[in-house]
Amino acid sequence: MRALAVLSPSLYEKTDARKRHLFAIDQHQIPLGFVTANPPDFDTNATTTANYVLVRKTSFSLNYRDLGIIEQAWKKVRDMEQETFYPIGSDFCGIVEEVGSNVTTLQVGDKVIGNNFFPYPEDNAMPGIPSNHASREFEIYHHGKLMKVPDGIPEEQAGSMSIGAQTAAAMIRKANIKDGDVVLVTSVTSNTSFFFLNLLKDKNCTVYGLSYSGKNTDTVKRHFPFIKEIFSFKDMAFPDHLYFDVVLDAFADTYLTALCSRLNFNARYLTCGIYNQSTEKMKTAEKINLTTLIADLMFRNVQLIANCLGTGEDLKNGIDGFKNDTLVIDQVFTDENALTSFLEKTYNSEGNKFGKVSFKYS
Template sequence: MRALAVVTSSLFDKIEDSQKHLIEIDNLKIPIAFIEGTPPDFEADSDKYANFVLVKKSSFSLNYRDLGVIEGAWKKLNAEKEDTFYAIGSDFSGHVAAIGKNVTTLAVGDLVMGNCFYPESENGTIPGIPSNHSSKEYEIYHWGKLIKVPDYISSVEAGAMSIGIQTATAMIRKANIKKGDNVLVTSITSNTSFFFLNALWNLDCNVYGLSYSGKNTEIVREHFTFIKDVFGIKENKIPEKIFFDVVLDAFSDTYLPILSSKLNLHARYVTCGIFNQSSDKITNVKPINLPLLIANLMIRNVSFIGNCLGTTEDLLTGIESYKTHKIKIDSIFTDGDTLAEFINKTYNLGSDKFGKVVYQYT
């Protein structure tokens, strides 16, 4: 059984070069590698596993959130002298290898993906992402944390979807977009914003994009032809006469201070994340004028909505839209590629990408 993991330095030294990499997070160089392990025991007839499912993974992908998981794992492992590791990974797909005796919603052989429902408990299990270790080639899940993948989605696509779809659909539901609204999607080339845009195809609104770097915006406009315009932060190109009814924002600490004066009355500002997640970035955040920020929101009667993931219904609704609009996969990596290539492409280091990057087990 393989898994992608943060590893101790002693273990890192024993792994072949193509299967390991030092990932840089601020001032840290953290050792990660593909490791070999033993599949978990699963007794299908036992009471212990009655409500559980053993999944053999087909693919997995990393998200921005994994950088925080990687840093947190390294803080616990960096002083260890023994060979040990912490498996990582967020999104995944896989086939059911075995089921517990109480499981009726899934069958052996079904292709499944994670169900990240949040914040309410569903299906008799706890809310949130099914696992922080989803690169594990074999993993046991409660049946309620999985959904069967429809035929029109491949195993590679399914390994990149759950978190993005569930988050984007929930945010658009909460944004209550009306006909003719001006909708701004920030960080237009990010993976999260790709899911926002894919959910906006058939809504009768005016969609604009915002980019911090200004890179690769043309390829986004070519794919999402309904986008009216893309503005650049660095060039200060947001038109003075355009104000927004809805903002869908993946990195509120970057964009909210800039956009608080560009919102219409009764605007809805919906965000699902922050950019400054690492310990180094958090301690070096530039101060903002909080009274001015709050005043701008208050005088416009803006609704500021924080969002984490979504419901099962959000996931199913979002998946339905992929019947007509396929998820864009930038790259697929396998064991014939180096780990460095996969990580660098995933986090857009040294090479441009558009769409998700997926690792496929073969």
Template sequence: MEKYSNVIVFEPELDSNDGVQISIDQDEYGFSLVDIPMNHYETDLDDFSVLVRINAFSCNYRDKGYLKLFLNRCHDQKKHYYSFFGSEFSGEVIKVGRLVKSFKRGDRVMPDHCYPFKTDRIMGGIITNIASKRIQRFRESELIKIPDNMTDVEAAAFSLSAMTSNSMVKKANITSGDKVLVTSFFSNTAFGCLEILKELKDIELYALTTHPDGANQLKGHFNLKKVFNPSDFMDNSKMEGLLFNVILDPFVDIHIDCLSNYLNFNSRYITCGISNNKTTVNLQNACYNLIKSNSVLIGNCLGTRKDLEEVTQKYVDGRYVIHIDSVYTGDQLLPFISRTFNERHTGKVIYKY
């Protein structure tokens, strides 16, 4: 039976020499590269399923939470399990169901995480939390072809941030002369928003980060007018009366208390997420500022197939850069996991089989 290498996570036993061990947010995890055979469940396809061999994968902010849930389950059940992890990938089709029309063997594919519904009207959302699993079965509607000029590494870093950022920018309804602030500069979603916004010549584009020195190195690439540090918003004199027409914020609980004070009239505050930091939000202050400025707070979850297709075309046309921080392969598990979850990075961290 054919075997494939898989990157797995497991709860390490004391004094174990299996794989590599690393601490993430003070919890100990084990990671290893193991050979796992294909089984009949993976190869027996229904009419609309596609079997994919994963070539590269990456993790997102939310995957750290899934690792913690896995560890808690091991502790609660007093079992030593292993699991796969990750939420983005690129792969190659190795088998298709009888009624699949969009793909054939050998096609390169990446996820379509569209929400709220897939193209076949099945409930949408992120299609996997186990992207490191080498052989996976998906519905036809959960995949999209990788363009010829996009590498496997780039494709494993693309879908989530591309579709989410495009959806956020469109909901913001940006018009000529708008002052636009993008928060959490080094997040994947922020990079996606900035890649789309950099083409708009008649707006003022700003960024917010706790690491302005690193952000300033990309200031020219994104056509940023200024990069702010959070402390700048604590001193009105530093803001010089600046008010924003649009705020694009990946982590609303971190920023809205402060940033709602800097909304212009009829502004749009778009957000797609909440941090894991258990931040306390002064809801009364935020709502007061939204009401006072006649502004709207708009939530955004992922994006549509059209959002993904539009950004894919921008990439094909050379108008959208996929930012890759680093690529690891083989037994480079320790640096891959450390870089992904414990270190600040600029762009996505990829593991390539």
């Protein structure tokens, strides 16, 4: 069984140099690498596995949230003398290999992705992301934490979409977008925003974008031609008459306070994340004046909706939005010796990445 993992120092030294990489987060140089281990045992007749299935991963991807997980995992293993590791990864696609005796919703051979429903249980399974170890080639899941993928979605796309599609569908549902609404999507070149945009294309609303870096905006316009205009966050040169009914924001700590004055009365501002996730970035992040922020939101009767993931129905709706389209995939890696390139491409901030980066097990 293969996995991409945070490595203890002693294991890093013994790992093939082509399959390891020192990954920088703030002042940390965190050792990552591909490892091999025994797959988990799965007895189809045992009562302990009656509601579970064994999945063989065919692809996985890393998300922005994995940065915080990588940092916290490193803090746990960096002082350990023994050779140990912590597998990482949030999204995956896999094939069901074994099925417990009580499972009727899945069968061997089904192509599945994680179902991250939250905050309430579904199908007698616990809410939340099924695994923080999605790169593990074999993993056991409760059947309720998985959803079958339509045949028309390739593995590299399926292994990059469940968290983004579920989150975007939930936020658009909660936004209650009405005909004629003016919608702003922030960080318009980010992966999360691509999910928003794909699900907005059939809405009868006017969509604008906001870009922090200003890079790749022409490519975004070509891919999503219904976007009326993309503005630069550094300029904030909105026309005087332009106010927004809905804002879909991936990074609240970057945009919320700056956009308050551009919100219509009764606007809905929805966010699903923060940019400053590492320990050092949190310490140095610019502090906001909470009193002023709340006063601005109250004055306009704004609904501020903080969203985490979504329901199983949201995931289904999100997947349906990609049946006749293709998730924006920048590059697919298949060689474990290309780990450095995979990581650098995944978290590239220089503007030459457009879409998700997938790793496909060969």
